[in-house]
Amino acid sequence: MMAIRITCINKDNGFHENPNLAITHLGWIGEDGNTGKSTRLEIYNWIKNKKGEAYVADIYGNRAKVITAETYNGTQYLKTEADHSTKNNLLSLPECN
Known part of the structure; x- marks a missing residue:
């Protein structure tokens, strides 16, 4: 199975308790x-x-490996596994065109 490297993200502008949920x-x-370019889902x-x-x-x-996660109410999202970095690897990516 081929691996992909995530290079950029797009976010919506709403308020999100979990900032990873803003990724569209x-x-x-x-x-x-x-x-x-694919949707989060x-x-x-x-x-x-x-x-x-x-x-x-x-x-x-x-x-940093991208993994799946769900919020307490079932919303599906992506995050990176914990690594040596303290920053959020996904959210620190540039905005896609």
Whole structure:
């Protein structure tokens, strides 16, 4: 199964108790060089149901795995596994065009 690197995000402007819920779309590049932009739920379902793998990489090549999560009321979202970084790896990505 191919892994994708998340390269950018789009957020909506509403208030969110969990800032990861503001993410609406994620831009990505695959190991095969293909690029695309998918909704949060498309990536969520690809990781959760199709065993897809996604990650965020910093300028030094360190990777943080993107994983699925649900809020207490069932809203599905994405976050990165805890790593050595204290910043939110997904939310610190640039805005997609």
